[in-house]
Amino acid sequence: YQRRVRGNNQYDNGVQTTYVLPLFLGVVTNPETLINGLLNKIASAGYHLDTGILGTKYLTLVLSDVGRTDVALRLAIQPTYPSWAYEFNQNIEAEATTLWELWDGDREGPGMNSRNHIMFGSISHWFYRNLAGITQNYPDSSGFKYSVISPPDANVLLTSVLTSVNAVLITPFGELSSSWTRSGGVRCVESPKNSVMELDCGPNGGVITSIDFASYGKPLGTCQSGYTIDHQCRSPASEEIVKNECLGKSFCSLEVNDAIFGAAGPYCSNFNSTSSRLHVMATCSAADSFQLKVKVPVNTYSNVHVNKLAYSNPTISEGSTPVWTNGAFRPGVDGVYSAKQVGNEVIFQVGSGTYQFSVSGGTNSLMPLQETKAGSIMKVSCPVGQIITFIKTADFGTHDETHENECRETGSSRHVVEKLCLLKDHCVINAVEDTFGASCFEKTHSKSLRVQVYC
Numbered sequence: 001y002q003r004r005v006r007g008n009n010q011y012d013n014g015v016q017t018t019y020v021l022p023l024f025l026g027v028v029t030n031p032e033t034l035i036n037g038l039l040n041k042i043a044s045a046g047y048h049l050d051t052g053i054l055g056t057k058y059l060t061l062v063l064s065d066v067g068r069t070d071v072a073l074r075l076a077i078q079p080t081y082p083s084w085a086y087e088f089n090q091n092i093e094a095e096a097t098t099l100w101e102l103w104d105g106d107r108e109g110p111g112m113n114s115r116n117h118i119m120f121g122s123i124s125h126w127f128y129r130n131l132a133g134i135t136q137n138y139p140d141s142s143g144f145k146y147s148v149i150s151p152p153d154a155n156v157l158l159t160s161v162l163t164s165v166n167a168v169l170i171t172p173f174g175e176l177s178s179s180w181t182r183s184g185g186v187r188c189v190e191s192p193k194n195s196v197m198e199l200d201c202g203p204n205g206g207v208i209t210s211i212d213f214a215s216y217g218k219p220l221g222t223c224q225s226g227y228t229i230d231h232q233c234r235s236p237a238s239e240e241i242v243k244n245e246c247l248g249k250s251f252c253s254l255e256v257n258d259a260i261f262g263a264a265g266p267y268c269s270n271f272n273s274t275s276s277r278l279h280v281m282a283t284c285s286a287a288d289s290f291q292l293k294v295k296v297p298v299n300t301y302s303n304v305h306v307n308k309l310a311y312s313n314p315t316i317s318e319g320s321t322p323v324w325t326n327g328a329f330r331p332g333v334d335g336v337y338s339a340k341q342v343g344n345e346v347i348f349q350v351g352s353g354t355y356q357f358s359v360s361g362g363t364n365s366l367m368p369l370q371e372t373k374a375g376s377i378m379k380v381s382c383p384v385g386q387i388i389t390f391i392k393t394a395d396f397g398t399h400d401e402t403h404e405n406e407c408r409e410t411g412s413s414r415h416v417v418e419k420l421c422l423l424k425d426h427c428v429i430n431a432v433e434d435t436f437g438a439s440c441f442e443k444t445h446s447k448s449l450r451v452q453v454y455c
Helices: 016-025 031-044 053-065 069-076 119-131 154-159 238-246 266-270 410-421
Strands: 134-136 146-149 164-171 174-183 186-192 196-200 208-217 220-222 226-228 251-255 277-284 289-296 301-307 315-318 321-325 336-342 345-350 353-360 370-373 377-381 390-397 426-430 448-454
Touching: 016 031, 016 053, 031 069, 031 410, 053 069, 053 119, 069 119, 069 154, 119 134, 119 164, 146 289, 154 390, 186 196, 196 277, 208 226, 208 238, 226 277, 238 251, 238 277, 289 301, 301 353, 321 336, 345 353, 370 377, 377 448, 390 410, 410 426, 410 448
Parallel strands: 146 301
Antiparallel strands: 134 146, 164 174, 174 289, 186 277, 196 251, 208 277, 220 226, 289 353, 301 345, 315 321, 315 353, 336 345, 370 448, 377 426, 390 448
16 A cells, blocks of 8 residues: 555545545554545535545444544534535435435436435445444444443534434344433534425423524535524525524424425526535523433343533433532442543443433633634633533634635644644634635635634
8 A cells, every 4th residue: 555655645546435445444653644545535525525435334434533524524424525424415216215326317328327225225234333323342342242332522512503313223132222312502504405304402402592693595604613594595584494493492303495485596406406405503592401211131231331521520320310510429339330531521331221411500601712824822711620521613714704614624724723732721723724624625715713612
């Protein structure tokens, strides 16, 4: 492999698979360079994959292994071609109910073009391993004798459209399951045209108190970085329609189409129907809370990872009984043997049985948004006695309305700030391209760094 690497750290022709396979196999001496190269390739493709049968199997797994489950999730739910969701979101033929053999099966002829082909179903491994978090302790475990339940980190739990996952695995010892739900806080929904938008605060999330963003047409950005309006392609009535339907409710739904929202503008006619979509960001009356229900088969054991979200000192309960308070394990629940804190997680050692862990009641403070010009130094700090538990906003690029969406890559910016700042009482960030990478290429617009954290 090393003999085939070109001077620009590109292997072979530089498609995504040429980065993914070496990273998965561990045959590179410069993994950080290849990780950045892969992230840049994905971003430049508009968060679409360009992989075939081999690369697709490992793409999302590698992204999660390098701490970028947020990027893997963007690929998994991408509604436009090429993607899994495109197969039931396109308007050329009936929506798919089984996986296609070709990403562009709707545009190809009948030869070698199956509509019932499992090969791209390899992503289901990632669903179980990285979204539900079901793995086992290799090499000591076989048949999930010693399982691990580890849902995504707070970066995904708090800043993505994903709010719940439920998975069941039948093992030689019986049923092993992981089911998690996040309630309350900020909720995001991204719904393609001709679908139904469902906005839900969750079982313990209260009611919708504000609609912070709503745009039907071609909205830009992500839940993680914040949404912005494409003024040339939007329905001006979007926000009012969503507010009328959703405010004061714990759950609401709306059909996403021109009949409900009206035409989004003449500029939108340049895009096919899969490019029209509704993005909504809302706030619920209850603070963020997290529930994780697991079932561990008889004669087996599990390490259950419970994320603290953005709380510095939460209470974690099993059922109604606290098992973690004031930073320490509290015994008293049968089958829950011990616990330890590792980073932003508390890991519980449990035996066979069914458990329901919940996280709430912590104290956290949202610090003011900071901004500094490129080339400057930013210092981020918490009040005395607190540490940085979550990065709410991090982006390096331009922030004026005219150019901000062509000169930002918030996913990589967040990753950099997390490495420098998470779990510290303060951190210092050098707002230069050597730290964040080139966010604008040849663009000359004024750049800056924006950061906002929870302590």
